Amino acid sequence: MFENFIASIMTIEGAAFYVFSILTIGLFSITVMSKNVLYAMTSLAAAMVLISGFFFILGADFLGVVQLVVYVGAIMALYSFAMMFFDATKDIKEKTTNNSLVFLLGGLSALVLVLMFAAPIYSENIQALYPMHEGVGNAQDVGMVLFTKYLIPFEVAAVMLLVAMIAGIILAGKKMDESLTEDMSADDEILIIKDEK
Amino acid sequence: METTLVENLPQVTAAGVIIKAVLILAIISALAGFGTFIERKVLAFMQRRLGPMHVGPYGLLQIAADGIKLFTKEDIVPQHANALIFKIAPIITAATAFIALAAVPVFPDFTVPEFIPLLGGTFVPSIASDLNIGVLFVLGMMAAGLYGPLLAGMAQANKWGILGAARTAVQFLSYEVVTGLSILAPIMIVGSLSFVDFNDYQTAGIGSWMIWQQPVAFVLFLIAGFAETNRTPFDLLEHEAEVVSGYATEYSGMRWGMFFIGEYANMITISVIAAIVFLGGYDAASTFGWLTIMLKIAFFFFLMLWVRAAWPHVRPDQLMWLCWKVLMPLALLNILITALVLLG
Numbered sequence: 358m359f360e361n362f363i364a365s366i367m368t369i370e371g372a373a374f375y376v377f378s379i380l381t382i383g384l385f386s387i388t389v390m391s392k393n394v395l396y397a398m399t400s401l402a403a404a405m406v407l408i409s410g411f412f413f414i415l416g417a418d419f420l421g422v423v424q425l426v427v428y429v430g431a432i433m434a435l436y437s438f439a440m441m442f443f444d445a446t447k448d449i450k451e452k453t454t455n456n457s458l459v460f461l462l463g464g465l466s467a468l469v470l471v472l473m474f475a476a477p478i479y480s481e482n483i484q485a486l487y488p489m490h491e492g493v494g495n496a497q498d499v500g501m502v503l504f505t506k507y508l509i510p511f512e513v514a515a516v517m518l519l520v521a522m523i524a525g526i527i528l529a530g531k532k533m534d535e536s537l538t539e540d541m542s543a544d545d546e547i548l549i550i551k552d553e554k
Numbered sequence: 555m556e557t558t559l560v561e562n563l564p565q566v567t568a569a570g571v572i573i574k575a576v577l578i579l580a581i582i583s584a585l586a587g588f589g590t591f592i593e594r595k596v597l598a599f600m601q602r603r604l605g606p607m608h609v610g611p612y613g614l615l616q617i618a619a620d621g622i623k624l625f626t627k628e629d630i631v632p633q634h635a636n637a638l639i640f641k642i643a644p645i646i647t648a649a650t651a652f653i654a655l656a657a658v659p660v661f662p663d664f665t666v667p668e669f670i671p672l673l674g675g676t677f678v679p680s681i682a683s684d685l686n687i688g689v690l691f692v693l694g695m696m697a698a699g700l701y702g703p704l705l706a707g708m709a710q711a712n713k714w715g716i717l718g719a720a721r722t723a724v725q726f727l728s729y730e731v732v733t734g735l736s737i738l739a740p741i742m743i744v745g746s747l748s749f750v751d752f753n754d755y756q757t758a759g760i761g762s763w764m765i766w767q768q769p770v771a772f773v774l775f776l777i778a779g780f781a782e783t784n785r786t787p788f789d790l791l792e793h794e795a796e797v798v799s800g801y802a803t804e805y806s807g808m809r810w811g812m813f814f815i816g817e818y819a820n821m822i823t824i825s826v827i828a829a830i831v832f833l834g835g836y837d838a839a840s841t842f843g844w845l846t847i848m849l850k851i852a853f854f855f856f857l858m859l860w861v862r863a864a865w866p867h868v869r870p871d872q873l874m875w876l877c878w879k880v881l882m883p884l885a886l887l888n889i890l891i892t893a894l895v896l897l898g
Contacts, residue, residue, distance in 0.1 A: 422687050422691050429701075
């Protein structure tokens with residue numbers, strides 16, 4: 358068992374895997390533990406970048422880049438954008454009532470998750486239901502599975518995103534046809550305030 | 555997807571890739587310095603001025619003077635700023651810009667002459683890392699470059715800085731959509747995400763260039779590229795007309811210089827993508843081919859300066875209006891029509 362571990366570290370993939378795993382776990386723990394918004398945000402984004410490294414090790418280049426574009430480029434950027442409304446240079450005060458209970462429950466659920474995913478891999482019963490086609494590119498393979506086996510979930514997800522988009526536009530767009538900078542009444546208000554002074 | 559072109563070339567070794575990486579770093583960083591000189595000269599001649607003239611012949615040593623100034627300036631970290639993130643932010647901008655350059659072909663491939671000790675005979679490839687999904691990788695890396703300005707703005711404890719960062723985030727996020735969608739139509743035609751395949755698709759002379767098949771995508775990509783590299787008329791990230799300089803308000807010296815180098819590296823990356831995807835790329839068989847792609851890249855670089863001299867910049871609300879109400883629908887329409895033509 359221990360020799361296997363040493364041998365796996367010696368290969369490039371093995372070494373890269375351990376480096377990426379340690380860094381990812383370290384960065385995610387900073388995200389959870391840190392009281393500073395900026396540290397939490399930066400480490401979360403960096404860990405998202407490193408996760409794409411796992412896809413590259415597995416030879417799933419396409420998914421790796423999708424991880425980069427979607428999680429790092431879009432989702433994390435939106436988080437960060439929301440974080441701009443807070444004072445990022447100050448530490449936040451957390452309201453924690455029962456630290457040990459949170460730690461226990463969090464640790465237990467993490468352990469259960471690891472066991473759930475590790476059990477089939479350990480007994481080597483895991484098999485690809487839709488294995489890669491030889492000589493076909495990554496993007497094409499993903500497309501084939503997406504448009505045959507998973508067509509309905511894919512389309513449902515698309516409809517859900519469309520609904521969310523329309524809802525977002527309606528929520529945000531109440532005065533969308535009026536330009537804030539061209540609004541003359543705003544200038545009038547400023548002038549009135551000046552006159553009063 | 556293997557291409558016959560790659561198979562004929564000698565084995566790419568780790569040493570070759572490292573030499574290539576060092577070359578990219580050295581040449582592109584130097585070009586960023588030289589680019590500022592060219593920019594000032596071109597702007598000056600277009601506006602009937604002389605530009606920098608005092609330092610050296612035709613002001614050529616101005617680059618050295620600027621470099622010395624950047625390196626020797628006092629390194630200031632504001633008192634209430636988050637010092638660690640403040641220092642990391644410019645590195646993110648420069649690093650992502652250079653990582654993006656790793657996947658595009660810059661300069662021809664060559665073999666180090668035998669008479670040089672240690673490295674003699676090493677083959678240096680034209681692309682440092684030839685990915686099958688090069689186009690997506692470059693776009694994704696440039697998207698990750700958003701974190702430089704964003705973290706810089708949030709870490710510096712400055713109102714103008716955070717406002718500038720917010721503006722940067724909005725502009726980058728919006729125009730990334732247009733860049734991705736506009737380049738999707740050529741990808742559909744070629745059926746590959748590799749730059750080598752794009753180049754091979756257009757080897758039959760000027761008539762086979764992608765620009766004739768996809769003129770709309772070309773214009774959209776160029777506009778979005780200008781916005782993503784902070785060029786006039788979309789230079790609202792730093793906004794030189796304001797006295798403060800957006801997200802970089804508190805930065806000085808080499809930390810500011812790194813933002814600057816990252817920006818110029820991104821300009822070159824956008825020029826390379828435009829030259830390969832739309833203007834026929836390089837012809838690997840002849841040495842002349844590499845000269846033509848250099849000329850194409852130089853043309854796009856010049857175009858950016860030309861536009862800066864010719865146009866004023868837009869207002870932020872016009873910028874958003876242009877992106878979401880004009881460019882994005884056009885890009886979607888272009889994809890739809892391309893798909894219908896390909897299916898029919």
